[in-house]
Amino acid sequence: MKKILYMLALGAVVGCQKSEPDLLFGKTASERMEDAKQELRQTLSAAPNGWKLTYFTVKGFFGGFTILMKFDPNGRVVMTSDIENTFEPRESSYQIQEGQGPLLVFTTKNYIHDLADSSSPRDLMPSGYLGEFQFVYFGKEGNKLKFRTQRKDTQQFVYFEPATADEWNSMETYHNVATAISGSYYAKVITSAGAENYYMTFNHRLLTFTSMDNRDKVFETGIVPIADGLALEPALKIEDKSFTKLTSVPGTSPASYTATVDGVTLELHSLGDPSLEFESQGDKISTDFNALIPFGQDIFKNSPYMSPDFFRDFYTIDEEREFVSYEMIFNSATQMTLRVGYLFPGEHEQSYLTYNCTYEVRDKKLYITYVEENPELDAFWTNPDNEEIATLARQRLHNFIALSSEGLYIWKTPTTVFVPIYYIKSIAQPNYYFPSLSF
Known part of the structure; x- marks a missing residue:
């Protein structure tokens, strides 16, 4: 009888123990989670110069960005980064929540959210850089803090490492x-x-x-x-x-x-001046394209391949008017068309004044020779009211041909705007160089 009572009592004690929350080192799971959250908060806020995250959001698709973060224990964080072209420190909020472990969440917008914005940059819409602003904490590795991102298709470990005072002044340089x-x-x-x-x-x-x-x-x-x-x-x-x-x-x-x-x-x-380092590639005229078209819009005006002298002397007419483009169209192994485009007021498409020319490639440089003006002109060019523009267009085409008196250096650049961009430079007047689309 005593043995039966003892077994019943022991079962009651075990049953009571199983109904209590699991204990480890005398603490419940929720207490341990709270301790871990507090430890992370203290660690984040203790670094004198904050922490640096070098973030490759999707390796192999994008490069990396540097984000510096200085935390305080009251849920505020100051950031700077090299993501944008502004670098002033910004303050925002963070929380340490519960996830698969302590979860660091940047709750109000700051630089790190730029990498998680699906609408920016515009050419990456609707996904953006696929970055994140929630990270599960996995503990320390040396002096680094180890976190894991949350999105399954880009899940990875990332590391916060101690930042230096100099790095806070380096974001613009980066x-x-x-x-x-x-x-x-x-x-x-x-x-x-x-x-x-x-x-x-x-x-x-x-x-x-x-x-x-x-x-x-x-x-x-x-x-x-x-x-x-x-x-x-x-x-x-x-x-x-x-x-x-x-x-x-x-x-x-x-x-x-x-x-x-x-x-x-x-x-x-x-590259600086490619003609100082690479031989001309004029031989590509017969193999790589049928036309080279220099454009005058701002995207090309601001290109490192456009000389201010060329833009001024070949595109600019006055403060309000300019020629739109020049075109070198290679019709055969020796014949080409050279034309200049202008957008007459009220029109939606440019009109061309055209010269028929011959050309040859010697020592991989392009030489152009004037033959005649193409008599098939739009009425705009024969309108007496447009005589000034027509005269100037002819003058500029002759000047363009003169640039090739000692050859035009041609080199394929590493840049594309839907099609490859070629760098063209006058050997006779090296202050004239310009980019051209190839077709």
């Missing part, structure tokens, strides 16, 4: 580095077998390298500016070597970058 590289740069790979040059395009901080000699030879990597150069993610594979960083070369402006891995050297250089 942004300007990325902006400069998005202009006219090229890459050079040097091995024991020699050097190979690559066109370089830059889109959303993703670098694409295409061999100038072999279009099928293409490499890609994302970049993020760092204090002494560029970090590459994923690692750039060239000649079976992995490049994870390029170091800026002291004294170069615009900056050059370089790295050497096991005897293979990768260099990035600003």
Whole structure:
């Protein structure tokens, strides 16, 4: 009887214990979660210069951005970043909530939300950069804080590392580095077998390298500016070597970058004047396109390939009027049409004054010779009221031909606007150079 009573009592005690919340080290799961949240809050707010997140939202699709964050224990955070072209510190709110662990949530808008905005940048709508602003905390790894993103299709671990005071003053520099590289740069790979040059395009901080000699030879990597150069993610594979960083070369402006891995050297250089570094490619006239069309709109006016002298002397008429375009149309191996376009008032399409010319390619440079004016003119050009414009158009076409007296240098740039852009420069008057669409 005593044994039966003892077993009943023991069962009652065990049953009572099972009905209580699970205990570990004397605390319930909810108490442990609260402790973890408080620990994360204290860790975030204790860093004297805050934390740095280098965020590659989707590796292989975009490059990386740097976000600096300084937390206080009362739910406020100050950020700056190199995402935009503004860098002033912005204050917003954060919370540490419960998720699969302590969940850091940036609850009001700040720089980090720019990477999660599906409507920005416009050319990435409706997805944007696919970034996030909620991160599950996984603990410390050395002096870094380990978090995991939430979206399943882009889930990854990201790390907050201690920021420095200098980094808070570097965001504009980082942004300007990325902006400069998005202009006219090229890459050079040097091995024991020699050097190979690559066109370089830059889109959303993703670098694409295409061999100038072999279009099928293409490499890609994302970049993020760092204090002494560029970090590459994923690692750039060239000649079976992995490049994870390029170091800026002291004294170069615009900056050059370089790295050497096991005897293979990768260099990035600003193009400056391509005619000083690359031979002309006038031979592409017979293989790559039927027409070269220089346009005068602002997008081309502000191109690094457009000389102010050319824009002024060939497009500008006065403060209100300008010619729209020039066109070099290659009709055969020796015959071409050269024409200038102008948009007459009230019209929706430009009208052309046209010269018939001959051309030849010598030493890969283009030479143009005037033959005659095409007699088939729109009535606009024969209207006496438009005599001033017609006279000026003829003068500019003759001047255009004169630029080719010692040849026009032609080089395919790494830039495209739906079609490839070619850089064209007068050898006789090197202050005249301009970009052209190729068709």
